[in-house]
Amino acid sequence: MTETGGRQVVVGRVLRWLRVLREDLWTLRADPLPPSVWLRWLPHGVLCMVAFGVTIGAVAELPGSGGVGLTLAFVIGLAQGAAVVFALWRPVAAWGLSTMTMVVGAIEVRRQLLAGGAHGFTWPWTTAGLIAHLTVLLLLALRVPTRVALEALAVTLLLTYLIEGVLGAADFQPTGILAATLFAVVVVLGTALRGRREASRALVEQTTLTAEERARRTLLEERSRIARELHDVVAHHMSVISIQAQVAPHLVENPSEELRENLDGIRQNALEALTELRRVLGVLRAEHPEPPEQPADLATGTAPHAPQPTLDRLDALVENTRAAGLAVEVDVRGARRPLPPGVDLSAYRIVQEALSNVLRHAPGATASVALVHYMHGVDVRIVNSRPTRSVPSSPGAGHGLLGMRERAAMLGGTLRAGPRPDGGYEVAAYLPTAPPGAPGQFTEPKDDTA
Numbered sequence: 001m002t003e004t005g006g007r008q009v010v011v012g013r014v015l016r017w018l019r020v021l022r023e024d025l026w027t028l029r030a031d032p033l034p035p036s037v038w039l040r041w042l043p044h045g046v047l048c049m050v051a052f053g054v055t056i057g058a059v060a061e062l063p064g065s066g067g068v069g070l071t072l073a074f075v076i077g078l079a080q081g082a083a084v085v086f087a088l089w090r091p092v093a094a095w096g097l098s099t100m101t102m103v104v105g106a107i108e109v110r111r112q113l114l115a116g117g118a119h120g121f122t123w124p125w126t127t128a129g130l131i132a133h134l135t136v137l138l139l140l141a142l143r144v145p146t147r148v149a150l151e152a153l154a155v156t157l158l159l160t161y162l163i164e165g166v167l168g169a170a171d172f173q174p175t176g177i178l179a180a181t182l183f184a185v186v187v188v189l190g191t192a193l194r195g196r197r198e199a200s201r202a203l204v205e206q207t208t209l210t211a212e213e214r215a216r217r218t219l220l221e222e223r224s225r226i227a228r229e230l231h232d233v234v235a236h237h238m239s240v241i242s243i244q245a246q247v248a249p250h251l252v253e254n255p256s257e258e259l260r261e262n263l264d265g266i267r268q269n270a271l272e273a274l275t276e277l278r279r280v281l282g283v284l285r286a287e288h289p290e291p292p293e294q295p296a297d298l299a300t301g302t303a304p305h306a307p308q309p310t311l312d313r314l315d316a317l318v319e320n321t322r323a324a325g326l327a328v329e330v331d332v333r334g335a336r337r338p339l340p341p342g343v344d345l346s347a348y349r350i351v352q353e354a355l356s357n358v359l360r361h362a363p364g365a366t367a368s369v370a371l372v373h374y375m376h377g378v379d380v381r382i383v384n385s386r387p388t389r390s391v392p393s394s395p396g397a398g399h400g401l402l403g404m405r406e407r408a409a410m411l412g413g414t415l416r417a418g419p420r421p422d423g424g425y426e427v428a429a430y431l432p433t434a435p436p437g438a439p440g441q442f443t444e445p446k447d448d449t450a
Contacts, residue, residue, distance in 0.1 A: 047084055050135055055081035057128035066109050067117035076105045080132040087139040095152050098136045102129050106163050113169040123172040124163045125179040134186050141190025153187045222403045229308055235277050242270035310344040321355045327366040334373030343431045346407040347380050353400045354382035354427045364388030377432040386423030
């Protein structure tokens, strides 16, 4: 290796290393931490710490400047801490426990105040009791309906007024107004957060219902469109039956009266069936009206009221698709046999929709269409290569695959669609020519050979 070649190799490696370094470090992509199981228990741990602090604070506050006995102070503190923890599961019962504890403590402190043993003590709400009740009211407002939270707030304020304003005491620092203000703020905050959470939940449920309803409506629209297309096929057969039943007596010399009656009955039933088909088509068009003037199909150039296409028009479809800028190769194998009209129409529509999807979603790709005719069915396969340009946003609803699957399922066939390892996409369908379970029904081939 020459010196120049070695220098080029080194420069190339350095450039690759710099490119990798830029991709790794010069980026703003999101890479969040995985969800932690421990974080789910974080509120419980915080409230347990609050409950422990309330208990310790009450035990330290009441016997000191409050003059309450140590045993009673411990019971009051333990009850206030237990109310905080209990509010995680039973907020209403926890509120009742906290309220009763406040009443008991306030009555005992009042007795000490009247006896002169609690000079200047905060009453009727102690610091620990105020913190405990604020926490309980917040959890209550977050968990119960607004009416219940307002009722609990009203009872709390009423008891505070009765104890401080009506019952009264001597030589104390009043905490009733401060407690009432804080309680009202906490209840309003908790109610607002609960309303926001319920609104978010209702929005998620409504979004889910809307998506399900949209999917169901799309499915019904696809089935209705397929039914409208098949109406022409069925109506044609019924018209032929009616005409043949009318002409048949003239083809037989001296037909019997029974033959004439049977043929007349066949013709009459065919006409009645044709009339009902027209009524059904009228209902479908009334439920899903089409615009008065629809443009020609982008891939085929056909008008909206043209006769239903068949595979005989595959060459025209491919030529129109090539004119739209897509390179298409066609490979037809097997003996071409007359197909039932429904199978012929569905095979054409699957090819048409698949090529349209390639035009919309795979710019710059090439496509190939393969048709393999078997004795009891036809295999349709459309494959496109990887797109060479970025995929533009499509105004369509993206329900082409749904229509393909409905057509294949209607005929008792199968359809597979999905990406290929090389970055392309493949749509493969097998359409039997006989109904499922019919004698001589041929199963879908498992290999790719004709």
